[in-house]
Amino acid sequence: xxxxALTACSLALALGLAVVSLPADAQGPIRxxxxxxxxxxxxxxxxxxxxxxxxxxKDVNAKGGLLGRKVDLVVYDDQSTPPTAVRLYEKLxxxxxxxxxxxxxxxxxxxxxxxxxxxxxxxMVAPLAATTSIFKKGRKYIFMVISxxxxxxxxxxxxxxxxxxxxxxxxxxxxxxxxxxxxGAVELAKKRGMQVVYxxxxxxxxxxxxxxxxxxxxxxxxxLAAATxxxxxxxxxxxxxxxxxxPKMYGVTVGGDLPEFYDTLKQNAEFIYGATQWExxxxxxxxxxxxxxYKKEFAHEPSYHSAAGYAGCLIYAEAVxxxxxxxxxxxxxxxxxxxxxxxxxxxxxxxDGFQTAHKMVTFQWQGEKKVTVWPDELAQGKPRFPTPxxxxx
Amino acid sequence: xxxxxxxxxxxxxxxxxxLSGALYAMVALGLALIFGVMRVINIAHGxxxxxxxxxxxxxxxxxxxxxxxxxxxxxxxxFVVGLLLQRTLVFxxxxxxxxxxxxxxxxxxxxxxxxxxxxxxxxxxxxxYITGSWxxxxxxxxxxxxxxxxxxxxxxxLAFVFxxxxxxxxxxxxxxxxxxxxMVCGIDVARIHLLTFGLASALAAGGGALLAVIVAIQPxxxxxxxxxxxxxxxxxxxxxxxxxxxxxxxLGLVEQLASLFLTTxxxxxxxxVLLVLVLLVRPTGLLGGRQT
Numbered sequence: 001x002x003x004x005a006l007t008a009c010s011l012a013l014a015l016g017l018a019v020v021s022l023p024a025d026a027q028g029p030i031r032x033x034x035x036x037x038x039x040x041x042x043x044x045x046x047x048x049x050x051x052x053x054x055x056x057x058k059d060v061n062a063k064g065g066l067l068g069r070k071v072d073l074v075v076y077d078d079q080s081t082p083p084t085a086v087r088l089y090e091k092l093x094x095x096x097x098x099x100x101x102x103x104x105x106x107x108x109x110x111x112x113x114x115x116x117x118x119x120x121x122x123x124m125v126a127p128l129a130a131t132t133s134i135f136k137k138g139r140k141y142i143f144m145v146i147s148x149x150x151x152x153x154x155x156x157x158x159x160x161x162x163x164x165x166x167x168x169x170x171x172x173x174x175x176x177x178x179x180x181x182x183x184g185a186v187e188l189a190k191k192r193g194m195q196v197v198y199x200x201x202x203x204x205x206x207x208x209x210x211x212x213x214x215x216x217x218x219x220x221x222x223x224l225a226a227a228t229x230x231x232x233x234x235x236x237x238x239x240x241x242x243x244x245x246x247p248k249m250y251g252v253t254v255g256g257d258l259p260e261f262y263d264t265l266k267q268n269a270e271f272i273y274g275a276t277q278w279e280x281x282x283x284x285x286x287x288x289x290x291x292x293x294y295k296k297e298f299a300h301e302p303s304y305h306s307a308a309g310y311a312g313c314l315i316y317a318e319a320v321x322x323x324x325x326x327x328x329x330x331x332x333x334x335x336x337x338x339x340x341x342x343x344x345x346x347x348x349x350x351x352d353g354f355q356t357a358h359k360m361v362t363f364q365w366q367g368e369k370k371v372t373v374w375p376d377e378l379a380q381g382k383p384r385f386p387t388p389x390x391x392x393x
Numbered sequence: 394x395x396x397x398x399x400x401x402x403x404x405x406x407x408x409x410x411x412l413s414g415a416l417y418a419m420v421a422l423g424l425a426l427i428f429g430v431m432r433v434i435n436i437a438h439g440x441x442x443x444x445x446x447x448x449x450x451x452x453x454x455x456x457x458x459x460x461x462x463x464x465x466x467x468x469x470x471x472f473v474v475g476l477l478l479q480r481t482l483v484f485x486x487x488x489x490x491x492x493x494x495x496x497x498x499x500x501x502x503x504x505x506x507x508x509x510x511x512x513x514x515x516x517x518x519x520x521x522y523i524t525g526s527w528x529x530x531x532x533x534x535x536x537x538x539x540x541x542x543x544x545x546x547x548x549x550x551l552a553f554v555f556x557x558x559x560x561x562x563x564x565x566x567x568x569x570x571x572x573x574x575x576m577v578c579g580i581d582v583a584r585i586h587l588l589t590f591g592l593a594s595a596l597a598a599g600g601g602a603l604l605a606v607i608v609a610i611q612p613x614x615x616x617x618x619x620x621x622x623x624x625x626x627x628x629x630x631x632x633x634x635x636x637x638x639x640x641x642x643x644l645g646l647v648e649q650l651a652s653l654f655l656t657t658x659x660x661x662x663x664x665x666v667l668l669v670l671v672l673l674v675r676p677t678g679l680l681g682g683r684q685t
C-alpha cells in the first residue's frame with residue numbers, strides 16, 4: 001500500500017501536478033444507503049426492490065454517475081421488521097455517514113424509517129410505500145412513487161359493480177398497508193352501492209385461515225377482496241379451495257403479481273385477480289429496455305417492486321441533477337416541482353410529497369399468464385367471469 | 394359486519410382445531426421429552442422442524458418422492474442431526490444452570506435459521522402435492538391437513554408405545570423421573586440423553602415434513618413452532634408426556650374457536666391468556682409436571 005501511494009505521489013510530482021488540485025473524484029463516490037427486507041416475511045418483494053436499485057445505480061454509473069461522481073449503494077437487511085429498519089437508518093446516517101438514503105420495502109417499514117430520515121433532514125424517495133397516511137403527517141422530506149394503497153382493489157370493485165355484483169367480503173393482514181387497502185376497498189364498494197357482508201383482519205404471519213374462511217363462506221359474498229402480501233395470499237387461496245369458498249370474483253393485492261404466485265399455486269391461481277403498479281407490457285418509456293436488461297442481469301423477470309425501485313432511484317437522481325447538489329432542501333424543491341415519465345409510469349407529487357399522477361392496473365391469471373383486464377384503456381383482454389366453483393375446475 | 398354462526402360452522406372449526414391440534418401435540422411431545430429428561434428448554438426445536446420441512450421439499454422436488462413417504466426419511470435425517478447436536482453441544486449444558494441451556498439452544502436456533510437462509514435462500518417453497526378437500530356431510534375435510542393429522546396421530550401413538558413398553562422407553566422415563574436413581578440402576582444416562590435429543594428432533598422433523606404439504610416453507614417458519622410447543626407443554630404440564638397431547642389438542646381448539654367467535658387476530662391472545670390462567674390456577678400445568 002505504502003509503496004503504491006509513494007509511487008503515485010512521485011508520479012504526480014514528476015508530471016508536474018499538484019496533488020491537492022485533483023478533480024472531483026477525490027471526493028470519492030456518492031454513497032446511497034437503504035435498508036431492505038432481504039429476509040423475513042417480505043423477503044421476496046424486498047429483494048426485487050434491491051435488484052431495481054442495483055440496476056439503476058449501474059445504469060446511472062454507466063452514464064457518468066451523479067454530479068461527476070460515481071454512485072455506490074450501501075444496503076442492510078432489516079428482516080422485514082420496522083424496529084430493525086429504524087436502527088439501520090440511524091446507523092446509515094450517523095455512523096456510515098451516507099450522502100443520501102432511499103426508502104425500504106413496504107409501508108410499515110417506511111413509516112418507521114421516515115421518523116429517522118425526517119429527524120436528520122434526509123430526503124427519502126420511498127418507492128414502495130403506498131399508504132396515504134405516511135405522507136400526510138406533515139413530513140417534509142419523504143416522497144411517494146407508487147399509487148396509494150386505497151386504490152389497489154379499485155379495479156376489482158369496479159369490474160364487479162359493472163357486472164351487477166352486490167356483495168363483498170374484505171379481509172386483510174393487520175398492518176399499515178393492508179389496512180389502508182382494505183379500507184379503500186370498503187369505501188369504494190359502498191360508493192358503488194355494494195353491501196359489505198363481512199370484514200376481518202388477521203395478524204401478520206398467520207398460516208391457518210380456516211375459521212376466517214368458514215365465516216366468509218357463511219357470508220357468501222359475490223366478491224372476496226383480500227388485502228394481502230405474498231405468504232398470506234398463497235395460504236388463503238389454498239384454504240379457499242380446501243373449504244370450498246366460491247366467490248364470483250376473488251382478488252388479492254400484493255404478491256399475486258409475482259411469477260412465484262403461479263409457480264406455487266399452479267392451476268389454483270387461475271381466475272384470481274391481482275393489482276399491480278406496473279407490468280412490463282405497459283407502454284411506458286424505457287419499459288422494454290428495463291425488462292430486457294433486468295432479465296439479463298438477474299436471470300428472472302422483474303416485478304413491480306423491481307420497477308418501482310428502479311424508477312424511485314432514477315427520480316432521485318434526476319432531482320439531484322437538477323439541483324446540482326446533494327443538499328436536502330435543494331433536492332426537495334426539485335422533487336416537489338418534478339414531472340417525469342419513467343418506465344414505471346408518471347411521477348408528480350403534491351406539496352406533501354404524495355403521488356398524484358401514477359396509475360394502477362388490475363390483471364387476472366389466465367392460462368398461466370397475467371392478463372391486464374382493467375382499466376379499459378390499458379386492458380389486454382377480457383376478464384374470465386365469473387370464477388367457476390373449485391369443484392368444477 | 395359479523396356473520397350469524399351456525400352449528401355447521403362450529404363443526405367445521407372444531408374439525409380444523411382437532412386437525413391442527415394433533416400436529417401441535419406431536420411437535421410439542423419432542424420439546425416435552427427434552428425438557429423432561431434433561432431440563433433443557435430447546436429453543437432450536439422450531440428450526441429443527443424447519444429443517445425437516447426442507448428435507449421433504451427437496452426429496453419431493455428433486456427426487457420426485459411422494460411427500461408423505463418422505464416423513465420417515467425426514468425424521469431419520471433429523472434424528473441424526475439431533476444426535477450430532479447433543480454429542481457436540483447440548484451435552485455440555487445438561488448440568489449447567491438453566492440460563493446456559495437457554496442461551497446455547499437460542500444460539501443453535503439462530504445458526505440453523507441463518508444457515509438455512511444461506512443454503513436454501515429465503516424464497517418461499519411449496520410442496521403442491523395435494524389440495525382441496527373431501528366434503529363429508531356438508532363439512533369440508535381438507536385433504537392435506539387430514540392426511541397430516543393421520544400421520545401425526547400414528548407417529549405420536551408409536552412414540553407413546555415406545556415410551557411405555559420398550560426397555561429404552563422405560564429408561565427414558567426413568568431418567569426423566571430421577572437422573573440419579575436411573576444412574577444407580579445401571580442406566581447409561583448420557584446415552585439416554587443422546588437418544589432423547591435425537592427422538593425429539595425426529596418428532597419436530599415429522600411435524601415439519603407434514604407442514605411442508607400444508608403451508609409454504611421458509612427458513613423462519615420454525616420460530617412460531619418453538620413458542621407454540623412451549624405453550625403446549627406448559628399448558629399440559631412441563632415434562633408430562635400425555636400432558637403434551639392434551640395441551641396440543643387444547644391449543645388447536647382454542648385457537649380455532651377464538652378465531653370463529655372472536656377474530657383471527659385475537660386467537661393468539663386468547664391462547665396466551667389461557668396459559669396465564671392455567672398457571673394461576675394450576676402452576677404445574679393441567680396434568681401436573683413430571684409424573685410419567
